[in-house]
Amino acid sequence: MLSFLALAIPFLMGVISLVVPWRRWIGWASAVSAAGVLGIGIALCIATSSHTAVTAFHGALRADSLSSFMVVVIGTVSLLATLQTPRVMSQEIAEGTTTPRRASYYVALMQAFITCMLTAVLAANLGVLWVAIEATTIATTFLVSHYRTKKAIEASWKYVILCSVGIALAFLGTVLVYFAALHSGVGTPGTVSLNWTSLMAIAPHLNHGVMRLAITLLVLGYGTKVGLAPTHSWLADAHSQAPAPVSALMSGVLLTVAFYALLRFKAIADAALGPAFPRALFIVVGLLSLLVAAVLLIAQRDYKRLLAYSSVEHMGLLALGAAAGSSLAIAAVLLHMLGHGLTKSTLFISSGEIAHAEGTTEIAKIKTLLARRPVLGGIFGCGLLALLGFPPFSLFISEFTMARAEVDVGLWWVVAISLVCLSVIFISITNHARHFLLGGDSSVAVPLNARSVVVPLVAALAASAFIGVSAWPLLTLLRAAAHVVAR
């Protein structure tokens, strides 16, 4: 029932925003719906904390603690993103970059987007999961092209084409899994379905050759959506062109939702093939992503793209963590998802503000930001520090634990390579930040009087710091969730 509610709330919100003409309160309402999702997520976590799954719709929707955790992540980031809606929209309407009609569309699409992601994490059937993730592409296309500029159109075109192809491959992979399940030799064909639980049950009997091909196609396909190299290319364009809250939502959760799908399939593949093959696969894509992110960040010119590539980097880290595969590693991966969601959405939202205030997203054109806009610059700076994995922010502890888990399974060389990449990334990002944040005198400081920006972002950073120092409310949940897909 809870899971059904989780889907219903944003869906209804979307419908409302379509039928009711744009008012500022609709924006607030959308934020409320996101808060509702978050609340339900927490409720789900409590309900599923004792290793029991909650099902609805005759088992079509199934929430175990992993899905519940994902719901929480989605809820948190959506809340952050939707809290911006009223201000951003009325601002744009005032400036004439948007019409009230399109504002309503915007809200509706945001809600649709959230609904799709929730469906993806709550679906029991892996086919439905696929459908939902493909649907997110459709829902977000017009969000990406919201500003209707040539660049925005270009970005969304690339986004659709690349993601659809990738996702198509993922579908092929799913079909192969189904095929392998049909001919697993256990259970009558009638009983066989694409339900994750049933697949896990017969996983050990699945045909190896088919499963290898399947998992590889899945990694490549869903990897496109996750933003893993070599099919990461859409990410920078889409994130740099979309409205800031949308980028926040995409980078903060969409990527991790797709990664959630990979986690589910990896569990099956591990059971079917043993850990070696999936591990190798994840290591390859993970390291490749880190490498690509590192070299592309060195001479980066646009700070939104910079953030996008750092998403590629962090997805690579997640892949490596998943490669380790121990329950500790998965717990760290999940913690990293949450921390990355908080941090990256904070950064994207504040970068949107910066872009709006400065009128450019080029690093070279901005100087002495911290002096001129202390609040905005401060938030952005702290966000960067958090992103670079400094304590007390949670990314430090999750990255550390992932590295630890990787070394535990003998992947120290992977850790070594990734540390080299991380150092390069660290130096590049600090270098860029130095140029556009520091310097100047504070006499010309302009205060930022938008509480709806400052409060949520500061709260998000504080939350990330708190989780990094002491995640006692999450610890049991993390372990339970990790236990779902890792032994």
Place this chain on the structure above:
Amino acid sequence: MVLFMAGLGCCVLGVVAATVISLERRVIVVTLVGSVGCLLTFTAASQVLVSGRAESFHSSLVLPLAGINLTLDPLGALFVAMTSFVGVATLVYCVGYARGELRSRSALSLLLVFLMSLLVVPAASSVVTLMFFWELMALSSMLLIMVEQRRRVETRVAAQWYGAMTQLGAASILLGLLLLSTKGGQTFGDIRSHVAALSPTLRSFAFVLTLIGFASKAGAVPFHVWLPKAHPEAPSPVSALMSSAMVAMGVYGIVRVGNDLLGGGTLWWWIIVVALGVVSALFGALHAVTSVDLKRLLAYSTIDILGLVLIGVGCSGALAASGHPRTAHLALIGALLLVVSHAAFKGCLFLGVGAIERATGSRSLDHLGGLIRRIPISTALFVVGALSIVAVPAFSGFTSEWLLLQGLLHGFVGKSSPTLIMLLVGVVALALTGGLTAVAFVKVIGIGFLGQARSTAAASAHEVPRTMQIGMGILCIPCVVLGVAPGIVIPLLNRAIQTGHSSSVSRPVETGIGLSLVHLRGAIEPMLLLAGFVVIVAVIAGANSIRRRPARKVEAWRGGGDRPTARMQYTATSYAEPLQRVFADVLRPEIDVEVTHAVESHYYEQSLSYESRVGDAIERLAYQPAIRAVTRVGLAARRIQNGSVHRYLAFGFIALLIILVVLA
């Protein structure tokens, strides 16, 4: 442990205070709370040092997925005590020093965060705890360097360099420690119990990795590049904390991992350590001699002294590895005592430079002069630090270097030739640096404080606030006490190294009125020497002043010319010029002389300008090329994302084909 946690609590409280309290009362309250915290931790640490019993604390709620582990054993306690002491002095100093940016909420809270992380690092007893606070230390210090970033671009560059180096160092430490914690369990206890099961190659690999990281924190050449940039740019209290406490953490790390966790290890590990030490000592000493900027000079002398410490640690490790535990202990005690006294005198010196800067507004020796008459008290305190660093007998520097030398000297017993060669090299390095350090600080005192003022600012300097003097004074105490009565701390050091080395031998140093080596021939009684010196000077002075009028004040000898002006004096550059010329091949100074001849004749010169800069050769030859190379790669890599959707699709297509072919 309760006291220790209470002290840390005070630091946290101070952070809160820094953020909430209004400007006028902020500094005093924050420093007060912080000092109380430091006093508490100091008491806790000294209790452990005296009793020799380790205390620990664990909580799984803090630091998710691992939990925090703190253990205050004598080795850690030594560094905690040291840090707290310096912390108190620095905070007191801050009361008078803090102005402008340093009084801001962020700066003060960061200062306390930095102090707290410095206090926790030596007490951390699990990999995650260590790394967490290590990184916190790095972050807070990096931001503290940037406190005055709005004024100078150099500050930002320095912070960037520091950040980069510390990141690389932390990365290699992390990997090394993780390698050690593979066989289950990441607390130091687990590592100690499992380390024997690890393969020797793995252990060596881990040691080298951690060594790189810790050595870069200890400013060992060639990982030192950040140090001469960061120290000058940071506010003086911060540079004092960094140079005396943070840099020492590198030494702590090496001792902790090498001696404690890995329990000694093999010979060649320590040969590397000694090699690092020797290079750093010589390099640092030479650059200290030629530097003109006071803080830069102090930074290089930090590299020098820490190099000596590394020589001591390395030789001790080597001696232990080749079966001479007693001399090993002796050398290690010498090294640790040197660390402690370095913390005292270098802290004092950095605070002193802060005072000079406050009084004259300049850090460059060529703008100073005659300060002894303008700011006598600060001068006196600074001179105490300087005498201590040039190892004048009855000052802490001498005692520690004497112990170190004795350790090396009595190490020349074994037959293992690598050890002997190492000891020889170490001793030679010590001998070489001794004289150079003396030159550097004679230059500082003679040019900076004596003679005539070289600038109006120096001529009109005013004595700094009382609290600043007290801060320096606190640090002068150990400079003298450790020098005159080292017997006070030697027993504590004995305990500290018992936890260090796995094999526990009886105390290598007996302490009475002075120090005497056990079972070895060697002793000094600094107190008696001092007494003798005082008596003799008193006698001479007395005899000299019998029926004698006080000396008459006259003009200095004109040498046949006009009254000597300030510009006729030797400058810092010219003072060091002979040595710079002697060591030109190492220092690679960039000298440009510019002569414009008179129009009438080629033999007459209109004007002549001479400029000589001594840059960091290692940075120029090793780091800059690497940076350029990476940048080139980055520029080339842009072609990956050239905007063509077809190219992006091609990536996927090729990947797909490869997968299909590979799996077929």
Place this chain on the structure above:
Amino acid sequence: MSTSFYIGALELATGAVLVCAVMTLWRRQVRTIVTMLRLQGVALACVAGVLAWHEHDLGLAITALLVLAVKGVLVPWLLRRVIRRDPRSRETAPLINVPASLVSAAFLIVVSYVVTSKLTALAPSAATRLVPIGVATVLVGYFMLVTRRRAVSQIVGLLLVDNGIALVTFLLTAGVPLIVELGSTLDVLLVVVVLQVLVVNTGARHGSFDLDEMRELHD
């Protein structure tokens, strides 16, 4: 019906799908390419129909009708509108010329025969033997995406990939559960709608929709 007829029909329809795919590479006229696509849609529907008849599977039958409706009618219609709006995309402008494309298509087909051996080995049957054709269609479609410069031809390429996957689905597993099938087909439709809207709107706003001009976003 007799198995021989069943197999014959199946092979005929499946072959048609691949032939259409190759034809799209061959012909320059976008209009013809779209026609090819329609034919392919029909052929795909036939494959589904034949299988449904043979397996007596109602769900698959519904799927067949769905495919016919969407891929045989709706999508081509949408594409025609695009062409009408965007005069520049009457002619395909391949990055790799036609002969080379055809050669590489042949190569891709060989590859797909090699790589699918494992699949057919698991459950050899009349249908699964034809899986290579499906995979070949996917690869050809992907190839088209990479090498064709016009917006429409990219959409076509995408649809080829989809059709190919659908074909594989039918041949391997006689279709995935109906709900998924519905979802996926609907998604395909929506994607095409989205792309069509993008092209048309842009054409209206910024003059034309030219992929060659779409290279402003880069590092």
Place this chain on the structure above:
Amino acid sequence: MTDIGSSLGYGFIASLMQVVLVAIGGPLLMGLMAKVRARAEGRVGAPIYQPLRDLRKLMAKEGLRARYSSVVLAAAPLVVLGSTTLAVAISPLVTTHPLLSASSDLFVIVYLLLTGSITMALAGLDTGTAFGGMGSSRAITIGALAEPALLVAVIALSIQARTSNLPTIVADTITHPVWTSTPTRLLALVALVIVVIAETGRLPVDNPNTHLELTMIHEAMTLEYAGSDLGLITLGAAMRLGLLFTLLVNLFVPWGVATGSSVLGLLAAVVFLVLKTSLLAVVVSLIEVHSAKLRLFRVPELLAGGFVLAVLAVITELVTR
């Protein structure tokens, strides 16, 4: 108790004796060397006790101090003389049991002398005149370069004797005569001679009785001194010379140094010491006669040579062990 008391008393007497001996002998040594040099150059030269006369005259004069000088200028003579005297008092010149013999460590002596040179260098800078700075710069440079050679040579001796305690080394050398002829000792001897020449400012490093501004080193530092201050400094320099010479001879020809605790032994030791030291002085001054002063930038080469010899001394000790 009485034993300790007696030994203390004995040590005190011995140390006092050494101080007096060096205080008087140092200037005489300078005189002697001047005399020898004069004779070698075919002049009559001043009487040997001329330096003592000069000292007495200086002590009688009134003190003058430069206006821009600080406490350093005033304190320097005391510190220089004091540190040297302390070194003299505790080192084994006539006996192996001087006062504080426990801590009469080679490094202590070296660093006491270093303290003296540092103080002189500071005094040179104190008045803020060009010459003072020049002299101080040159002196400290030479000192810094001599330091390593000195220390390493000292270490070579200590390694051989397994201690750096000076009286013990001398005593052991007396009991092991072989040591004096080992290559280690000989190499160290040469190194030390070079160092001593540099430290005491003799030719070819520095010309003790030049007053040409551009060539002087030690004299430039003391340029601002007059009267009793100058007297104290000159005495300090003389005692430094005496100490280094006597130490040198005692380290390499230790015979005659009193090991027991009889006053007669002490007197004998004094005689021996005077003879040995004068001999050395004559040799050194003869070397001086036949050598011209080096350019300042040739000096490092000389000292580097000394340093290398010292290192060789250590190495030979390690290999011949």
